[in-house]
Amino acid sequence: LRSLKPTQPNNPKLLRVAIVGLPNVGKSTLINHIMQWKICSVSKKVHTTRQNARAVLVEGDTQIVFLDTPGVVDLDHGRKHNLEATMVVGPEHSLVNADVVGVMVDVADHWRRDKLDSNILRLLSFHKDKDAFLILNKIDQLRSKRKLLESIHTLTEGVVDGTQTFRKNARKKKELNEEELFARTESGALNRETVPETNSGGWPHFKRVFMVSALNDDGVEDIRNYLLQSAKLQQWLFPEHFVTDQNPHEIALTTVKSKILDHLEKEVPYHLGVKIDTWDIDTAGVLHIAIAIKGSNVRHVKNVIGGEGKVIRKIASESRQELANTFRCEVSLKLIVNKVE
Missing domain, CATH: 3.40.50.300 (P-loop containing nucleotide triphosphate hydrolases)
Structure with missing residues (x-):
């Protein structure tokens, strides 16, 4: 576009x-x-x-x-x-x-x-x-x-x-x-x-x-x-329905990063890496995204997951809703957390 x-x-x-x-x-x-x-x-x-x-x-x-x-x-x-x-x-x-x-x-x-x-x-x-x-x-x-x-x-x-x-x-x-x-x-x-x-x-x-x-x-x-x-x-620079020049993958990654920043303490968020694992749209128009979150050590991984998985569930829930609002479609989001090998 x-x-x-x-x-x-x-x-x-x-x-x-x-x-x-x-x-x-x-x-x-x-x-x-x-x-x-x-x-x-x-x-x-x-x-x-x-x-x-x-x-x-x-x-x-x-x-x-x-x-x-x-x-x-x-x-x-x-x-x-x-x-x-x-x-x-x-x-x-x-x-x-x-x-x-x-x-x-x-x-x-x-x-x-x-x-x-x-x-x-x-x-x-x-x-x-x-x-x-x-x-x-x-x-x-x-x-x-x-x-x-x-x-x-x-x-x-x-x-x-x-x-x-x-x-x-x-x-x-x-x-x-x-x-x-x-x-x-x-x-x-x-x-x-x-x-x-x-x-x-x-x-x-x-x-x-x-x-x-x-x-x-x-x-x-x-x-x-x-x-x-x-x-x-002056003439327009972009087509009428153009909204942003950000890559959709980058929008998804930035959204997850922002929620990690909101829910994790101190320096931990800045030591995590995130990347797209899978990205697919099914026949019903649902966007399926899987994002890998890599921690530099076991402590960081535990902090991301939280007790009984509460932290990562909250990050996933808020990220999914925000991405659905941004892309204006139903989004299925999976976050995969593990330590960098």
């Missing part, structure tokens, strides 16, 4: 979107909800997305191509954690072909919510010609609206779409009505009277700011509409 020349609508529009951010901020979850289809694997642990993947949304005459990138890491971090080269250079490559860039920040992480990572700032500086928008994720986990407003101001350096969002003679914080301020910010117009001026660790060239809870699908529709409206007249 990928190699087919796409049939163009009368007035084709196209937008290529790169979503970047630190590991585990919710990029894949956001794309899945915008697509309304589970395309990108997610896990509670970091480094689930190992390389760039494309997801394609078509609505009417508009095609949006999303680039789901690994979390932004530097070379030292990649070497320290033995990460593939694609995880270090992936985000950088995605921005080269993107029309717009979404920068996602986890506002529930109080250590990182008030300052953009230096590697992200470097990427933005290299691609200053591209429109960028800020996505504050996990707002449901941040109780203080005041802190949310302060994070917005710091991350944007007090400027959104070329407009200053502060005033030097602004009233004191305690005189402001937080409910009113939050409502104004949420509607897209950051008021000049919000918080004091600051200029550390931010980017003053964001076109828009979005506050979302990607997991709860809260605020995601606003981003979806913004992207559809930002598309320009």
Whole structure:
């Protein structure tokens, strides 16, 4: 399907979107909800997305191509954690072909919510010609609206779409009505009277700011509409029914890996190998998959299986359901666990 020349609508529009951010901020979850289809694997642990993947949304005459990138890491971090080269250079490559860039920040992480990572700032500086928008994720986990407003101001350096969002003679914080301020910010117009001026660790060239809870699908529709409206007249890159450039085998393996990450402790998941053993579709349209999970030692194998097989059954059950949702067909999944000989 990928190699087919796409049939163009009368007035084709196209937008290529790169979503970047630190590991585990919710990029894949956001794309899945915008697509309304589970395309990108997610896990509670970091480094689930190992390389760039494309997801394609078509609505009417508009095609949006999303680039789901690994979390932004530097070379030292990649070497320290033995990460593939694609995880270090992936985000950088995605921005080269993107029309717009979404920068996602986890506002529930109080250590990182008030300052953009230096590697992200470097990427933005290299691609200053591209429109960028800020996505504050996990707002449901941040109780203080005041802190949310302060994070917005710091991350944007007090400027959104070329407009200053502060005033030097602004009233004191305690005189402001937080409910009113939050409502104004949420509607897209950051008021000049919000918080004091600051200029550390931010980017003053964001076109828009979005506050979302990607997991709860809260605020995601606003981003979806913004992207559809930002598309320009240009021919489509992919056929209408093309959804992702990921190999189906790779989707299955990544899904199982993400569930292993969710259910196993500490370093164990990173010492396991997974590979497709069998792959077959029967006459009834049921997809039969067998995946081998190899542990480097007996302890790892026992951890994967769990007491009375409870862990592996849970991994298999959740993986099967997720694959059925992704492939939109009935799936029979068998996981085979043994030690590397």
